[in-house]
Every structure is written in structure tokens, then in C-alpha cells.
Amino acid sequence: MARKKAAGGAIAVVAHTHPSVTKGGAEIAAYSLYQGLKAMGAEAIFVAACLAEDIDAFRPDSRDEYALVMQRTHYDDFYTLSAGEITRELLAILQARRVRLVNFHHHINIGVNSLRALAALTKIPFFVTFHEFTAICANHGQMVTRPQRRLCAQATPTACAACFPERPPQQFLLRAQLMQAALAPAAGYIAPSRFLADRLIAWGLEREKFRVIENGLRALPTRPAAPLPHTREQPFVFGTFGQITPYKGMDLVLDALELLAELPALARRVRIRVHGGVAGQTAEFLARFDAAMEGCAFAEYVGAYANDDIFGLMAKCDYVLVPSTWWENSPVVIQEAFAAGRPVICTGIGGMAEKVVAGVAGLHVRPNDPADLVRALAEASDARVYRRLCAGLPGVTDQVAMAKAYLDVFKEAVSK
């Protein structure tokens, strides 16, 4: 690959946090793009917001990576407005590095005010990559109601005020107006799923500015693992990966385990293997989780894992289970499963349903329906189904391919 530097200044990838501080899908995708751009020879910098109390965890790989240090109290997470000091620092970095184009991943922490200032004070074109619905939904961008956590199909000021009774509907109207005004000057929008793009278009963003680019993985295995051989006695292993939270559907898995316990014949053919950390969960949830892992012979908790180990861990499973209770957009874990050669059993909604073609690369489960999850486990515990799904897995994008797709979009939009 040629490594000639592109002329005309750097591309800045700006994210709400740095993957050395937190390990969410959005910051990992943003960082992969930055590394992909560099791998292609493009001049790129990575700018991440970082809470002052987390600055010791910030570990840049080079002098092309910057932290915008923010005070927790100097931020409003309803309107996603940051202090002017963040904007000033960002603009100073962009000027010092002669940045020619900015790609924001998320606008939380950085603040929509920074987007507005960039548009008003510079001629630098900017693109926004969405990783969830923060612009639309004040509930962590999940489009899930609170406190019931039901899926929300459309945000309206009155519906949002029902989720947040402490706020009047007028505030949600102002919020939407602020977001749309801040996003309007963008040269283009990028979403990792059609589902996410369509939601944002329906909400009011310009369809013509949208492009869908799949998140690329930082590294791919040399080749996907072969399907595991199965005898009649050998159980099928269903692995869950990632942070263990209610949003990711662990409640649903625990409910399914209780149902499985009443189906001994099926339980003998199934093993649920849970990977990931449980930090930050309630004591009540942890008590239930621990009891299930200790009490079920067909469930085991492996614990947290290093990202570098993920393909090896997935290869030891037959399926990867993604039972999220929110829409998701393009969970990295699905790409990782495909790269590892493993079909996915996921909730049949949103970005998951889009990425996992039912009956081809995996199976779908109805949201919040543990009985349907048990049904899917039973269907999947068949060697013929397993082989068929393994044969239907799509190809996976790596960070360089993602960067190339981004560069094409940048060129197309900026040349207009």
C-alpha cells in the first residue's frame, strides 16, 4: 500500500472519548477509521474528549492524538452543550495541524456548540458519523422509553416529555431545533447502518447527504475459523460478548436460562457462555446473574477478555448471541462474529436485523421474548442448520476498507 501523504492538510477524526479510556463501539470505530486513514497514507489526527478525572488513562499512540480535557460539571448532556473551552481547544488544534476536513463521531462531550462554532468561524467542511440516536433521543440516544425500556419508534416532544416528566415538551422541541441547526451545515452524514440513516432522515436530516459505511474492524483473522464438528452428545455453545448490561439483553438470557431448566432434553444440547465485564451493574442484577451462572449446568461465566482475544474466544463457540433490547445500529460484535466465522442469533430489530440476514447468516429472536430465544436456541442446535448458516456469512470490512470508503465520501461531498 502506498504511503504517500495526501496534500492539503490533515483529516481530523473527532470522537467523544478515546479507546484507551473507554471501550465503546463508537470510539473503537472512530479510532479504527483514524488508523485506517493513516494506513492509507492520509495525514490524519485523532481528537478525543476526555474527562479531567480520566486523563491519566489517556494513552495516545502518537503525537497525532489529542485529548480535549473537559470538566464533568462544564457540560450539559440534555442539549449536549460543552463549555467554550472545548471549542477553543478544538479550533486551536485544527488550526495548528492545518486540518482540511473534520469527521465528528458523536457530538456528545464535544458539544453541538462546537459544530456550530466550526461552521460559523471556519471554512473547514465537516462530516458527522452517527453511532446511535443522541440527536433524536435524550435517553442516551437509545430510542428506548424510560423507565419501562420499551422500544420507541418515533420521538416527539410530547412522547419525550412522558419519558422525562421533569422536562416540558417545549424543551424537547428546542432540543430538536438546536440539533438540526447544528447538523445542517455538515457536508455529509455517515451511518454504519441503513436503519440508523433512515431514522435520522425521517427525523429531518437531508437524505442526499447520507451515506452508509459499515464499521471496519481494526484487524481481521487470517481466515474465518471452520465450523466446529458436532456429535449428538456435544452441546452447541452460544457465546455472548461485550459489556454485560440490561441494554445488551442479559436479563433476557437469564430469563431464557430459567425456561431452559424446565426443558432438560434441550438443555443437554445447549451451553451458554458469557464473556465480558459486569462493572457498573446493580447489586440486584449481579445477585441474579451470579445465581444463574452457578446454578445452571448449561451456563458459564468466562469473565472479561482482551479485545485481541476475541476471535479466538468466538471460534470456541458455535454461535454468537446478540440479544440487545435496544435497536443497536451496527454492533461491532456482529462484524467480529462474521470475521470469526460464526453465525449470529440476535434480536430481530434495527441494525441487528439489517446486518444479520435471518436464515442466512443467523437467526432472529423477538425482542424481550425469552421463550422465542429458547426456540431459536433449539432451532440452532442442529448440525445441518449450523453448517448452512456458517456457509451464509457475509464478508467483513477492515479499517483500511472503511477508511477508503470514507475518503471516497469526503471527496465526493467536498468536490460538489
Place this chain on the structure above:
Amino acid sequence: MTTLETDLSETGQIPFRGYIDVINAARGVQGWAVDITAPGRPPALTLHVGSVTAARTIPDRARDDISAALGRKVSAGFGFDAETLRRAAGLAATPDDLVTVCIAGTEFRLGSDAPPPRVRDLNLPATDSADDWRPGQTHGIETSVDRILVVPGLGCMVEGWVLSPRKPVAGFALRIGGRVLMARADAMFRKPRADLLAAFPDAGPMLPSAGFVALFAGDMEPPDHGAPMLRVMLEGGATADFFLPGSLPRLLGHTAAAADALQFFPALAAETFFADFATAVVAAQRAALVAPVPLRLVQTPRSLIVVLPEERSDLFLAFETIAAACREDLVDGLTMVAVTDANRADAPWLLDDLLASHPVPASLLTVRHAGDAFLLLPEILRMVGAKRFCYVAAGLFPGLAALRVAAVYLRGAAKAPMFLGPQPDPFAQPDRQAFPSSRCFAWNAAAFLRWSASATDFLGGHYRDNLLARGVGGALLHPDIVAASRSLAPPPIEQAVNAALYAAAC
């Protein structure tokens, strides 16, 4: 006619004029008073017996003769009714004490055709003295008071119950502080108290009228509400006095809001005393005003004055709104008004942060309540030396279009005020939509200060246009240009009070 004999021109050092037309036992005290430098703001008056301040009132009656002499409509007439005069006389140290009326807080005494009368000259019927009250014979009466709302300038609203097994109750009196107040017959009603049956099983026949709600009319100084006592007056003349808990009285504007009056009189706006109530609550609001405290003071002849929202997210949005205006070079001077108990902690760093990006001349003042900001606007304008200004009330967010219009106005020389109207509220009923109003307008300071000298105060500061454009002509209007983060419709009681004041002022 006294008016014709009084010089109403603005020539002397003392701005007050007034006269006592009548003072006798049958009609009490009646007359008129006016501040000729601010004819729209009637001066408070105090009734004195010797050295004792016995009562207080505000002129609120139309006086066509005074209006004609001044060339503008004013409410200059006042009165202390016969009952008030009788009770005031009861506070006299000697029968030779003089009965006089002064402008409150001054030694300006109103004149009359005759010298001030002595108490003995008035031939007043015997009265209660506050010192005569003491618990004694109860006549079998059981009583309790649930609530007392003290409304300075009006009296006390009281809710309680009484059981009198031997004789019917004829009325009530209330001693509070050094004052004795009588329950107004037209503002008192009895109601059932079935809840008493458990405690008083034999009281069944009395329960349908055991409860009472009453307005005890009369003025008192705000702190003067200690040691309350209730006197129950029975038919035939017997009375019984009862101590009340000292913690019962709640003071309007301090520990109680105007809306608390609705607990006593749910149809308050229909009560005969509502006009007096409206006047009193607004007077109490003004009496409680505290001057703005400057945290940062810069002279800004063309000043955008923004009252900062109390809700934290909206506070951030307000600063982002101003930052956006600064990025377009629309702000020549800025005055931020913070609210002491709400956003005082965040406002200084947010302003410093804003100025680090956009170094415009800027002041930061604090007021105790967001609603005080408009009432204190004359003081604010003087403090920051504003010649022209655009005022934005808390919770309003002028977009860039509005701020561009405001900048053109501030940099121009237009003499008429300009209103920036709110966008339609899709969540409010059609009859609850906000009007272009005093919440967001621009004007020149000199004209505003002239206007404010005679302006009517409204509860919460704002009501419609506060009559800002009245008599000016040619007011400019930019409708649908300012957003709001919450409904601008005032609470019902505020709406009713202000509607009454607005109608009176019109």
C-alpha cells in the same frame, strides 16, 4: 373643592400632594394622595394616632377631579373605613392624641380643612385594645385555626373551626402582633367539618357550620404577625379569647405564594375584596424587591439584557444562544441577570468562558427571583449605563433572526419600542398562547425610564405588554421570532391578579 386649592404642578422639592376630605366616626377617613413625579404609582399612606402607626393603605380609587388636574387618569382616592378608624383610636395613649395621615415612610402629613382632630373629638364608640386580650372564660367553646396567610396591605386569611354549644357564634376577631382585625362580613363563610366528629362525638348538630374561612381585613407591617390570638364573639356580646400557635402565620411573598390564597378562597377572583388583594400582593412584591447585586459591572450603552433561566440545561442554551450572536458580531454590550438561588453558581464561569471566546463588554448582576428582573429593569439600566437595550426574560431564546433584528434596533435611533414576539406554542391551548410582550422587547432607556415612573407593577413582573407601548405609538413588532423552553402562560392566580390590574390601568 380641595383639588383646585392644591398646586399639582411639579415645581417644589416634595413630590407628594394630598388632602383629607373627610374624617369622622361615621365615614372613617377619606381623601386623596398622589406622587406627582410618578402619578401612576400611588404612594402608600399610614394612619397615625399620636405616635402610633395604626394602619396603612394605598390609594386605589378613581378621582376624576385629580385626574383632570393632572391631565392623566390616576387612582388617587383613598379611605380608612370607620371600623379601622375606631380600632386605630383604641391604640391611643391618651384621648388627646392627634389622628393624622402621612405618606408612608415620610413625615409628609396630609392637610385638611380643619386641624387634625384629637381622638376624643371623634366620639368613637368603645373599642378593643390589643392589650385587653387574654384567655379566660371559654363559654364551652372549642376552637382551632388551621392556617393563617398574612397579606400585607390587606389583612389575614384564616381557616379554622369553632364549636360553641351554648350560644351561636356572631363573629371573629384576630389579634396579631399589635393589631386587632375584624373578620369582614362579605369575606367570611362557614362550612361543614365532618372530620371533627371523631374527636367530638356529641357535636353532630354543630358540624355543618363548624368550619370557617375569613378575611380579617387591616394592614400591618410585614414582621408584625407574632403572638396571634382568636376572639370568638357570641350572640349577646360574650367573647372568648384563644392563643394560637405562633408558627401558624405565613407571610405572602416570604413563606407563601399568591396561589396559596386559593386554598382559602378557591374562587378568589370573584370575591369582593379581590381588587384589594391584587393591589396588596403586587405591593408586597415590590416591598420585597432587593436591588440587583453586581458581580461584574461594565458600562454598555447598547446592551442586550438577558435574564438567565433557572433550569440548568436552559442556562447552557442561553449562553450558546449569546455565543452564536457574538460569532455574528451582533452583540455590542451584554448584561446577564442571574437568579441568586438558582443559577448563581454556574453563571459566573459560563460568562467567563463566553468572554474568553468573545470579549464583549459584559456585566453580570444577580436578583433574588427571575420575576424581579423586569421590576428592577430601571435600576439595571442605570447600573450598566444603557442608552438603548433589548430585554430578554428568563426562559426565552431569541434565534439569530431575532438577534439580528435586535442588533439593528440597538444600533439605530428608533424611538418607539420594538417587540420580539414568541413563536406559537404547539403544546398550549389556543387561548393560552403568549402575546408579544414585555418579556422580550427593545427600547431606548430614557423613554423606558419615563414610562416606568408611572407604570403598573404586575405580579411576576410580566403581563401582556405591561402597557409598554401605551401612548408611544408606532411600536414595532416582529412576531414568531423568539422560542420558549416552557409554557409562558402564568398560573391562574397570577393571571387573574394581573388581568385585574391591567384592566384598572387601562
